[in-house]
Amino acid sequence: MKLCMEGIFKNFKNKEVLKGIDTTLENGVYGLLGPNGAGKTTLIRILAGVMEPSQGKVLIDGRDKSTCDDEYRSRIGYLPQDVSYYTDFTGRDYLRFAAALKGLEKGYAEKQIEKLADSVGLSDDLHRNCAVYSGGMKRRLGIAQALLNEPEILILDEPTTGLDPHERIKFRNIISAFSKDRLVLLSTHIVPDVESIAKEIMMMEYGTIGRKCTAEEYISQIDGFVWTAMVPMEQLVEFQKNVVISNVVPRGDMMEVRVIDEKKPSSDAKNTTPNLEDAYLYVFNYLKGGAA
Incomplete structure (x- = not known):
């Protein structure tokens, strides 16, 4: 067929x-x-x-x-x-x-x-x-x-x-x-x-x-571009103006954010394993020139 x-x-x-x-x-x-x-x-x-x-x-x-x-x-x-x-x-x-x-x-x-x-x-x-x-x-x-x-x-x-x-x-x-x-x-x-x-x-x-x-090919293209970082709650709104965020989880007074970016978004950010949703956001948000 x-x-x-x-x-x-x-x-x-x-x-x-x-x-x-x-x-x-x-x-x-x-x-x-x-x-x-x-x-x-x-x-x-x-x-x-x-x-x-x-x-x-x-x-x-x-x-x-x-x-x-x-x-x-x-x-x-x-x-x-x-x-x-x-x-x-x-x-x-x-x-x-x-x-x-x-x-x-x-x-x-x-x-x-x-x-x-x-x-x-x-x-x-x-x-x-x-x-x-x-x-x-x-x-x-x-x-x-x-x-x-x-x-x-x-x-x-x-x-x-x-x-x-x-x-x-x-x-x-x-x-x-x-x-x-x-x-x-x-x-x-x-x-x-x-x-x-x-x-x-x-x-x-x-x-x-x-x-x-x-899916694996899409995910492989963003290997090294997905990060987790801790952001103070009061700074989250400003922080997300400059990056693409796929997830946010409260951790006490801090927010753990999942970020898609080709550059390390903050000094404490750590690489994490990407998934297809990250790749989707990379294609439709990051590659267009910034966060949506």
Whole structure:
């Protein structure tokens, strides 16, 4: 399976949202990281067939998506950032409705509904009305919907919004297991959601994708640039004006701060092991010329 984006541009009136996206994805999990407004959802909607690019094309195994649109749609599963539910639908009604839209045979659809409801922890709630579902339950229902047709390409836009930490871990396990011999694109601004499961990660800002690297490669580029330092509480506000801080922990009258900086930020600062969140902040804050 090969999904290629060639020269993808998208304009809304006079605003250029995507600025020449060129990348190729194969089987495995890919993370698309970036701040809100980076263009992630626009790109996701183009890949899901919900929106057309202003310029450029999407290729599936070398074929232009526009020439095989029905076949392409049958091979993808899509979870949008915002999912609407009919207020009088139960969870089961919604999944049956989604299965019908996907053209699934009734007997097969019922088996899929039971299996996926169990996978996402909704077996005991399918009879309940969607209107009374919590935000996390609605998100899990949306994930089940995206998996109904066992898609070869799974496209997920902010899939863990509303999930608690336990649900997020369970979700990552589901996606990791599902990704064998399939392509999964997971767009998010929550770094831990992709750190442990993504084959490669793309960082996106201002409508462009910079490097496509493994988490380890991103982390290795900031080796020696992550520090811990003790700062008096009354000096913290001034201190953080000049550095990028990823974490602050109170230690008595002092604050232990985690700093991303190519230079030692204070005389008592000590190097510490970097992680992907540090790399994310380095790319989107430090490399732009200072703290955000």
